[in-house]
Amino acid sequence: MTEPQDVRRIRFNAFDMNCVAHQSSGLWRHPRDRSRHYNDLSYWTDLARLLESGDFDGIFxxxxxxxxxxxxxxxxAALRTGSQVPVNDPMLLVSAMASVTERLGFGITAGTAYEHPYPFAxxxxxLDHLTKGRIGWNVVTGYLPSAARNMGQTDQLAHDDRYDVADEYLEVLYKLWEGSWEDDAVVADAETGxxxxxxxxxxxxxxGRHFDVPGIHLxxxxxxxSPVIYQAGASPRGIRFAAEHAEAIFVGAPTITQLAATVGKIRDALEAAGRDRYAARVYTLLTVITDATDDLARAKYADYLSYASEVGALVLNSGWMGVDLAQYDLDEPLGNIESNAIQSAAANLSAATGEDGSTWTVRDIARRTAIGGLGPVEVGSGATIxxxxQEIVRETDVDGFNLAYAVTPGTWEDVVEFVVPELRARGAYPEASGAGSLRDKLFGxxxxxxxEHRGASYRVGARAAAV
Incomplete structure (x- = not known):
């Protein structure tokens, strides 16, 4: 499965959330932004059609x-700035979006900490039935203490312990999805009834230690x-979990050097887990601001930035890192911190430096993540982008980009109009694919x-052969 290195294919996912201003607090106020209509089904069906027209792999x-x-x-501050609250359930959107598309995939985030695996399976x-095989699951272990408290716990489990629970959670699901029903169990014989x-x-x-599930899959x-397994952990424990389970891995880093190091660790971990280095697609978080010319794109970015909320950015970063940034002076470097939230976010921001080599201050974090969150922002014409x-792909070995928005759907409209045709002309972006499953779209x-995937070992035949 080694990837060709001459003209490397570039893949896109759209990164959204059932809320306003997902990664870019304050941009819901921009006249071009429709995220305020997140609770209107037409927003999601229109978006699905747009992304399919641009041949995105899916919406995450x-x-x-x-x-x-x-x-x-x-x-x-989260409520005041609309920083990922209010927020609605993502899973209920899929059927409607699937009904107006044929090729678009759907990566749905759901956690392993607060729902038993049996009904989740x-x-x-x-959804896999209703989408004709276009569903993926982003496995998260949780990181917000507020979620733990509202589910009857005092705090999240320790970071690595959350992954131990997730490992067993996946084991239960593989047994249900892969090992409960044989392919020809449904005979639908009208004569015999x-x-x-x-x-x-x-x-x-x-x-097991955490779950008892004696019965059959319903x-x-x-x-x-099994849906396509997505995962976004980039800590050492998260990478090990991803290497064993994930088929698509989402990463984010503020610099190319940090991104290349993370991707290298993931590729090495996949091999250590007995899989091919390219057995999982790796997408990096990125926000693209583009237009017909570089000057127009820069003006657009400046306009967007005037609406961004730096307080909202600090709200999100505090949650991602598990560290209250309000306790720091704005011009104080963050320094090394320990995190029980998203460890990779804490590590990357602690190590981030400016062009002069100075460590980012809290003010830098607020300004540099106000649009796009933990991923960088690229600004320019379609050709510049x-x-x-292509440079990022060459230098870091990523497969594609998890595209966050500044305004929605405008950011993705611009990518489809200006960037996709340019990449296609270079032979680096796919033409329209046929209908089919998400897994086949990703890997063919x-x-x-x-x-060779761990989940395959739980198939009915595989389990019988192992006994």
Whole structure:
């Protein structure tokens, strides 16, 4: 599966959330932004059509189950700036978006900390049926203390312990998705009146440290069985988890050097887990501001920046790092910190430096992440952006870009209008693909998990052969 290095194909995902101003607090006020209509279904169906017209791999919808209340010790600033609150459920959007598209994939964020895997397995199978195999799951372990408190806990589990729970959570799901129903269990024999052959449906008999699930999966096999597994952890424990499970990995880093180092660690970890270095697609977080010329793009960026909320940026960064940035002087360097939230975010921002080599201050963090969050912002014409994207791919070995928005859907409209044609002209971006599963779109190897994936070891035949 080694990737060709001559003209490397570039892949796009759209990064959104069922809220206003997902990564760019304050931009909901811009006249070109429609995120205020996040609770209107037409916003999502229109967006799905747009992304499919640009042949994006999919839309990746983030989620949280708590408010960002680390900054200043309360959620007041989050509420005031609209920083990922209010926020609605991402999963309920998929059926509507799937109904108006044929090729677009859907990566849905859901956590392993607060819902039992048994009902979750059925919901994902249902979406895989309804989308004809276009569903993916972004596995998150949680990082907001407010979510833990509202689910009856005092705080999140320790960072690495959350991944231990997630490992067993995935084991249960693989057993349900891959090992409970045989492919031909549903016979639908009208003459005999038998719909399902009971001998071909198996209880999973899982009895673990965190979960007991003795019974069968409630859903018959869907197109992919297991959804495409997405993961975004870049800490050492997160990378190990991703190397064992993930088929698409999302990363973010403020500099090319940091990004290249992270991608290298991921590729090495995939090999250490017995998989090919390119067994998972790696997408890096990026925001693109583009127009017909560099000057127009720079003017657009300046306009967007005038609406950005630096307080909102500090609210989000405090939550991502698990550190109250309100306690720092704005001109104070962050320094080394320990985090029980997103460790990679804390490490990257602690190490970030300006062009003069100086460590970022809290003010720098606020300004530099006000648009696009933890990923960099690239500004320029379609040709300038295409040059930069190809440079990033060459220097870091990423497969593509998880594109955040400054304004929605305008940011993605601009990418489709100015950047996609330029990349296509260079042979670096796909023409329209046919209908099919998300897994096959990403890898061209069919609908199901590959044999070397950990989840494949739980298939009915594989389990029987191992006994």
């Amino acid at each position: 919808i983030a989620d949280v189950l708590g408010t960002y209340d680390v900054y200043g010790g309360s959620n007041e 059925r919901r994902m199978s249902t 038998v719909f399902t052959d009971p001998a071909k449906v198996h209880p999973i008999e899982h009895h 859903s018959e096999p869907s197109v992919q069985r 295409a040059d930069r994207l 190897r069919g609908d199901r998990l590959p044999d």
